[in-house]
Amino acid sequence: MPTEVSRAGPVPCRIVVCRDCCCGSAKVTGVDHAEQAASLAEDAPVRIAECLDVCEQANVIVVQPSSEGRAAGGRPVWFGLVNDPAATEDIAAWVRAGGPGVAALPDVLELHVFPPPRPARAARQPARRD
Template sequence: MRDYVTVCRGCCCGTVKKHPDYDHEEQVRRLTALAAASGDRLRVRTADCLDACEHSNVVVVKPRGHKPVWLGFVLQDATMDDLERWLTEGGPMPATLELNRIEPPAQRA
């Protein structure tokens, strides 16, 4: 069984236009390198749009045996460090990432 990470790269997430000071390509490179180092335990993919543009950059983590965790505003190296640590070590989501947790679009009223 694998963990999955989906990185939004649609109209708002992953664009220099909306977040000119963030290296969107480096974000995907970091996650891809982490997946390569994990053997077959982690898979990273990109999505054109996850319909949560108001929270860009959006990353969805689907840990083995758990519901997906939607994270928004993943625009800081410290947030990526916490995400990488979680994906590497497993276990519960770090409390620091709770600040980035968002509701999936289908669950919003």
């Protein structure tokens, strides 16, 4: 007999880890990229994304708020230059504490936060009708 999966519980924080041309590659040396993603996955669902188009910030990690955090006004937080295990653990600890909208961002993580890239101007403009 099939079992049903209940989706009634709250949605946890989610983590997006960039892994393409710069992030997660040999271009960023001294980082165990697989271990970084696995470590974060112990605390929240992790999605591996192709290039997030902010290569100058490699390695990039985005923490998306939980349903509780979003209800409290939390928005995704973009972290760049996450190139050592201590920074990865600081992000994981913040996620365990509730993440965006729930837990205050530790001062040490402020050093890694950067604004998300803006969508291309052409993508925002409506198509011309001639």
